[in-house]
Amino acid sequence: MHLPLSRAFSASSFHPKSCSVLMSNPTRKARLRGVVFDMDGTLTVPVIDxxxxxxxxxxxxxxxxxxxxxxxxxxxxxxxxxxxxxxxxxxxxxxxxxxxxxxxRLQIMPGTPELCTFLDSKKLRRGLITRNVKSAVDLFHQRFGILFSPALSREFRPYKPDPAPLLHICSSWDVQPNEVMMVGDSLKDDVACGKRAGAFTCLLDQTGRYDAPQFDSVDFKPDFKVSSLADIVPLLDAHFDLVP
Structure with a gap:
């Protein structure tokens, strides 16, 4: 189970240059043992129209x-x-x-190497879940030399937003879902997958598109919202007990 979280959310409380956590006891840090990332639009620059x-x-x-x-x-x-x-x-x-x-046109997202170096320094696990194909994941690993394990592609069924891939990663790491954070740029896929699994979630919103009113009534709201991967390092330091 999570530490108690307030589920209240309003678009105005999440700004592209900031992040917030909705924890009812801000003096108590939650334990975090691993981070799972989406690929397209999160670890890589969006290139697909x-x-x-x-x-x-x-x-x-x-x-x-x-x-x-x-x-x-x-x-x-x-x-x-x-x-x-x-x-x-x-x-x-x-x-x-x-x-x-x-x-x-595959390009790594700015901030990815630095964030992975930080996770390595804390000995935190890092995984990947994408709805793209395995060949895309293999190319990402080969081209940029940053490995994520497990790295689950579209061939793993059911895929996001079903929580199964995230739960599979938690099981392979032998950690609880509430000791993991799911990071991605999609409310409907990444945040929904993370919340259904019982993990913390962080929405990457580079342009502020999710501040629009039509997203006020979505079923799954993120625990955090950031405008860049660089924002995640201070977020993790401030709000979590980073335990291998």
């Missing part, structure tokens, strides 16, 4: 309808699961092509 990809898969009318019904974002992988096999195959081919283009 998701809106264009969704339009290519769904068509304009369906894309606009689905987007209106899902203010926190479209879950395209789950959306196409109910389609007939031929239509689903074509959709997956479109998604794979956009992902291949993204690999050609």
């Amino acid at each position: 998701f809106a264009a990809m969704y339009r290519a898969v769904l068509g304009d009318p369906e894309y606009l309808r689905v987007r209106a019904e899902n203010p926190s974002g479209i879950d395209i992988l789950h959306h196409i699961e109910s389609w007939d096999p031929d239509r689903q195959k074509k959709a997956n081919e479109i998604i794979a092509e956009y992902e291949r283009r993204g690999l050609d």
Whole structure:
């Protein structure tokens, strides 16, 4: 179980240049033994045009309808699961092509090496959960020389926002979910996965898009919100007992 947390949240209390923790006892630090990261848009610079990809898969009318019904974002992988096999195959081919283009432009997110060096200095575990394919994870490890273990890709089912991948990592580390933080740039995938598993969550929001009113009513709210990975180091130092 978590240390007691207040679930109250308002967009105005989370600013792109700041972070907050909603702990009812601020003098007592929670134990943290590991951090799990999303990849695309978190450890790597966003390069995939998701809106264009969704339009290519769904068509304009369906894309606009689905987007209106899902203010926190479209879950395209789950959306196409109910389609007939031929239509689903074509959709997956479109998604794979956009992902291949993204690999050609893969860039590490500023602050990633420094954050990983800090975690290493504290002997904290670091893992990765992405809805991208294993080849993308392998390329990330190879190109930037920073390893995350376990590193779970789309081939691990069920994928985010289901808590299963995060719970799998906790089990492999032999730690409790409330001793782990999930860091990602998506409310619907990363924050939802972390909260469902019982972990702490940190939302990376570089542009302040999640300050918009339509995100006030989402089901899962982050414990922290930051505008850069560099903000996470002082956040961890201030609010957690960092224990290997």
